[in-house]
Amino acid sequence: MAKKDIKWGELGFGYVKTDYRFVANFKDGKWDEGELITDENIVINECAGVLQYAQTCFEGLKAYTTEDGKIVCFRPDLNAQRMAESCERLKMPVFPVDKFVEAVEKVVAANKDFVPPYGSGATLYLRPYMFGSNAVIGVKPATEYQFRIFATPVGPYFKGGVKPLTLRISDLDRAAPMGTGHIKAGLNYAMSLYNIVDAHEQGFDENMYVDSATRTYIEETGGANIILVTKDKKVVTPKSNTILPSITRRSLMVVAKDYLGLEVEERPVKVSELGNFAECGLCGTAAVISPVGKVVDHGKEICFPAGMTEMGPVTKKLYDTLTGIQMGRLESPEGWIKVIE
């Protein structure tokens, strides 16, 4: 088989249909074996739990080609684990971690002609998700669920170079103190749409959310965690139990400590101390790290000296080292790279 005739470098971040997707069904208290299918459409009851009460959660990870030509995924077991936690919080049945990883492997292997070549900057984005599929009209958990993974090739994130982002401190909230901010629920995104569209209309790239109880501490943006670098090169990430535990951020903290020998710290970070930091970046699967140049706090501009026009030096090192590990140019910590046979 040959690679698909796709202009990898010109791909954006949009849905492109691939050949196979994985589907498993939960019914009568158990999961079936699951299988790869070709039909990209789903037919469910008009009263399905997902349609009425948003009982759904998802994950996101990438498959890509390493320097020596292997097709790999980055830490899929952590996506499986995180989805299990999302499911528990939403009263959905957990899809077993080992079966999740196997299903990821199956989807990638079946769509290997869609895995972009090394050096293209493009990747095959994988979207595992689950939803309540049977009719539910009284508010309660569904009794039947579907777990799916589809794949879609996506283009390089930093097309035409790195452009540092401008964020605003948000007046709306993403996560309540004892709410669902720490899980990857579709509902967290539905209610963030109003605010992101508004941010874009006002000329900002993203919203920086603060803790909704005291509006004192920074948390994250709508879809990425925050990493900060002090003037003496300590890598700091906000600590809060309403932040979604980004796999990229957790990996970058290991890279900072073990590969770059930097001091790392996870602690509450006040909005008022943002001005003391030298660099700021957003991290997530899509971009790994995007540099933040500026945060606007109700008209007051906080500029990061190192990141206004390009990635700051520590951000760049973190980015180069993690992508080096992912692409097989640097030795990876045990278990981080899953080779797809």
Ligand SMILES: *Cc1c(COP(=O)(O)O)cnc(C)c1O
């Ligand atoms: C998915 C997500 C992230 C990024 O997590 P990764 O595992 O690094 O991709 C960050 N914040 C939110 C709210 C998310 O949903």
